[in-house]
Amino acid sequence: MTKIAVHSEDIDGIACAALFLIVFPDAEVKFLTVQQAESTVEEFDYVADLPKCSSCRVNIDHHKSNYERLKKTNNLSENDLVDPSSPSAAMLVMKYFKLNNNPIAREIVELANNADKGIFTEKTRLLDKVIKLHLNDQSYLRKLASILAKYGSKFHLNDWLKSELDETAKMISKYDKILNKAISDILSRKINYVIFDVRDFPFFVAKDFAQIYAIRNGCVAISIYKDPITNKPRCSIRVNKDCKFSASKLAEKLGGGGHEKAAGAIIEDFSHVMKVFIENIKENEIVAYLRLKAE
Secondary structure, three states: OOEEEEEOOOHHHHHHHHHHHHHOOOOEEEEEOHHHHHHOOOEEEEEEOOOOOOEEEEEEEOOHHHHHHHHHOOOOOOOOEEOOOOOOHHHHHHHHOOOOOOHHHHHHHHHHHHHHOOOOOHHHHHHHHHHHHOOOOHHHHHHHHHHHHHHHHHHHHOHHHHHHHHHHHHHHHHHHHHHHHHHHHHHHOOOOEEEEEOOOOOHHHHOHHHHHHHHOOOOEEEEEEEOOOOOOEEEEEEEOOOOOOOHHHHHHHOOOEEOOOEEEEEOOOHHHHHHHHHHOOOOOOOEEEEEOOOO
């Protein structure tokens, strides 16, 4: 049986799983976090949207930090397809298996491309939340991937998933009020750099503070939150598309990695995060720090 590992936390990872299920309907799929992928000794035929596992035949990924690590350690094999210029790992999975003529596959890849750019419709934002709410539930994520493999962009037409999306919409409404007020207040003060300390918020909404701030013409934002697996503090870095700032370079200085406009890292020292952030922005710019409460 084909054994596959994909990222468990976002649409790109689930999209990769859906594409694999189009090719290998009976495959065993494991949904892992980055940290789990880095530490596992399980053997996999394919690992996508994750760092290359120690026992992995093919790594398909688009993270710059992973590519550079593989090159540096001479672990990038001719079987791998790791391309930081790709908008999503799902696009590379489609390319690897030559699924370009499959209309469902193209729809799945478009979902992943937009999500990794921070472009969400109401439906896809809710799908992202559903994924994050159940990232520890392997059977749930497998069901989501199977629905995407069948329905593509019309995933909301599945009765079970429609109900899940509706329930999730009710859950996030109260958090959206806090989020929108905080972001509007900081943007009205014309502050381009901000740290949102949202450790009191559940994981499935915590990253939104940095993401939506960047989308709404803020320059760079960091969301500090608790990792849903380890409960340790992490940060999510988001950069506006027109802002000349590298999220991945900042994340690497904090011990993490990612993309130019979206990256993250584990946090060991809060003062170190602030120090590194200030050192990497223009002189005389203000960095705002907001500690927000969920209630």
